[in-house]
Amino acid sequence: MDVVELMAWLAEHGCSAVLKADGERTPGTRWMVIVSGGALGAGSFFRVDLPSPDACLQAVLDHLEAVGLSPFA
Template sequence: MDVVELMEWLAERGCSVVFKADGERGQGQRWMVIVSGGALGPEGLFRTDLSSAEACVEATLEHLASRQVSPFT
Protein backbone atom coordinates (compact mmCIF):
# COMPACT_ATOMS: atom_id res chain seq x y z
CA MET A 1 0.00 0.00 0.00
CA ASP A 2 1.43 3.39 -0.92
CA VAL A 3 1.01 6.63 1.00
CA VAL A 4 -1.77 8.00 -1.22
CA GLU A 5 -3.82 4.80 -0.90
CA LEU A 6 -3.34 4.83 2.86
CA MET A 7 -4.30 8.49 3.17
CA GLU A 8 -7.43 7.94 1.05
CA TRP A 9 -8.41 4.89 3.10
CA LEU A 10 -7.98 6.82 6.37
CA ALA A 11 -9.87 9.86 5.06
CA GLU A 12 -12.78 7.62 4.06
CA ARG A 13 -12.91 6.57 7.72
CA GLY A 14 -13.01 10.14 9.00
CA CYS A 15 -9.34 10.51 9.93
CA SER A 16 -7.24 13.60 9.36
CA VAL A 17 -3.82 12.77 7.94
CA VAL A 18 -0.66 14.87 7.52
CA PHE A 19 2.27 13.37 5.63
CA LYS A 20 5.28 15.66 5.46
CA ALA A 21 8.81 15.67 4.08
CA ASP A 22 11.03 18.26 5.74
CA GLY A 23 14.27 18.96 3.89
CA GLU A 24 15.49 21.24 6.67
CA ARG A 25 15.85 18.26 9.00
CA GLY A 26 18.77 16.76 7.09
CA GLN A 27 19.20 13.03 6.62
CA GLY A 28 17.74 11.89 9.96
CA GLN A 29 14.03 11.91 10.66
CA ARG A 30 13.04 13.82 7.55
CA TRP A 31 9.55 12.29 7.20
CA MET A 32 6.55 12.76 9.49
CA VAL A 33 3.03 11.37 9.58
CA ILE A 34 0.20 12.39 11.90
CA VAL A 35 -3.16 10.59 11.97
CA SER A 36 -6.02 11.70 14.22
CA GLY A 37 -9.72 11.23 14.82
CA GLY A 38 -12.11 9.14 12.79
CA ALA A 39 -11.38 5.42 13.06
CA LEU A 40 -8.85 6.15 15.84
CA GLY A 41 -11.59 7.62 18.02
CA PRO A 42 -11.98 11.15 19.39
CA GLU A 43 -8.88 10.84 21.55
CA GLY A 44 -6.90 8.91 18.94
CA LEU A 45 -3.66 10.45 17.74
CA PHE A 46 -0.64 8.86 16.10
CA ARG A 47 2.56 10.64 15.12
CA THR A 48 5.90 9.36 13.99
CA ASP A 49 9.06 10.94 12.58
CA LEU A 50 11.25 8.57 10.55
CA SER A 51 13.94 8.53 7.89
CA SER A 52 11.82 7.39 4.92
CA ALA A 53 8.31 7.62 3.54
CA GLU A 54 8.11 3.83 3.44
CA ALA A 55 9.03 3.58 7.12
CA CYS A 56 6.26 6.06 7.97
CA VAL A 57 3.69 4.03 6.02
CA GLU A 58 4.81 0.81 7.73
CA ALA A 59 4.71 2.40 11.20
CA THR A 60 1.23 3.78 10.53
CA LEU A 61 -0.04 0.38 9.38
CA GLU A 62 1.46 -1.25 12.49
CA HIS A 63 -0.20 1.31 14.74
CA LEU A 64 -3.55 0.84 13.02
CA ALA A 65 -3.27 -2.93 13.41
CA SER A 66 -2.57 -2.49 17.14
CA ARG A 67 -5.87 -0.56 17.34
CA GLN A 68 -7.71 -3.27 15.35
CA VAL A 69 -8.07 -0.90 12.39
CA SER A 70 -6.58 -2.14 9.15
CA PRO A 71 -7.10 -1.70 5.42
CA PHE A 72 -6.27 -5.41 5.06
CA THR A 73 -9.22 -6.81 7.04
Protein backbone atom coordinates in the same frame (compact mmCIF):
# COMPACT_ATOMS: atom_id res chain seq x y z
CA MET B 1 -0.52 -0.48 -0.40
CA ASP B 2 1.14 2.86 -1.05
CA VAL B 3 0.95 6.13 0.90
CA VAL B 4 -1.82 7.61 -1.28
CA GLU B 5 -3.99 4.49 -0.90
CA LEU B 6 -3.48 4.50 2.87
CA MET B 7 -4.30 8.20 3.19
CA ALA B 8 -7.45 7.68 1.11
CA TRP B 9 -8.46 4.76 3.38
CA LEU B 10 -7.84 6.89 6.47
CA ALA B 11 -9.94 9.75 5.05
CA GLU B 12 -12.77 7.33 4.19
CA HIS B 13 -12.72 6.28 7.86
CA GLY B 14 -12.93 9.86 9.15
CA CYS B 15 -9.27 10.29 10.04
CA SER B 16 -7.10 13.32 9.36
CA ALA B 17 -3.64 12.47 8.04
CA VAL B 18 -0.53 14.49 7.17
CA LEU B 19 2.69 13.26 5.57
CA LYS B 20 5.43 15.88 5.64
CA ALA B 21 8.96 16.03 4.24
CA ASP B 22 11.27 18.57 5.87
CA GLY B 23 14.69 19.02 4.26
CA GLU B 24 15.87 21.23 7.11
CA ARG B 25 15.66 18.39 9.64
CA THR B 26 18.33 15.77 10.25
CA PRO B 27 18.35 12.86 7.79
CA GLY B 28 16.97 10.37 10.35
CA THR B 29 13.82 12.41 10.96
CA ARG B 30 13.09 14.18 7.67
CA TRP B 31 9.69 12.53 7.26
CA MET B 32 6.77 12.91 9.64
CA VAL B 33 3.30 11.38 9.62
CA ILE B 34 0.38 12.36 11.84
CA VAL B 35 -2.95 10.55 11.98
CA SER B 36 -5.83 11.52 14.26
CA GLY B 37 -9.55 11.11 14.89
CA GLY B 38 -12.09 9.11 12.96
CA ALA B 39 -11.78 5.35 13.26
CA LEU B 40 -8.92 5.79 15.74
CA GLY B 41 -11.33 7.35 18.23
CA ALA B 42 -12.05 10.81 19.52
CA GLY B 43 -8.96 12.49 20.87
CA SER B 44 -6.64 9.93 19.32
CA PHE B 45 -3.31 11.06 17.91
CA PHE B 46 -0.45 9.16 16.27
CA ARG B 47 2.78 10.83 15.18
CA VAL B 48 6.12 9.45 14.10
CA ASP B 49 9.30 11.01 12.66
CA LEU B 50 11.33 8.66 10.46
CA PRO B 51 13.95 8.67 7.68
CA SER B 52 11.66 7.71 4.76
CA PRO B 53 8.05 7.80 3.58
CA ASP B 54 8.07 3.99 3.39
CA ALA B 55 9.06 3.81 7.07
CA CYS B 56 6.21 6.21 7.91
CA LEU B 57 3.76 4.06 5.93
CA GLN B 58 4.85 0.94 7.80
CA ALA B 59 4.60 2.72 11.15
CA VAL B 60 1.00 3.77 10.43
CA LEU B 61 0.08 0.24 9.30
CA ASP B 62 1.65 -1.18 12.47
CA HIS B 63 -0.24 1.33 14.62
CA LEU B 64 -3.53 0.53 12.91
CA GLU B 65 -2.96 -3.17 13.53
CA ALA B 66 -2.15 -2.48 17.19
CA VAL B 67 -5.49 -0.70 17.66
CA GLY B 68 -7.45 -3.38 15.80
CA LEU B 69 -7.88 -1.65 12.43
CA SER B 70 -6.70 -2.75 9.00
CA PRO B 71 -7.06 -1.33 5.52
CA PHE B 72 -6.65 -4.90 4.26
CA ALA B 73 -9.82 -6.26 5.90
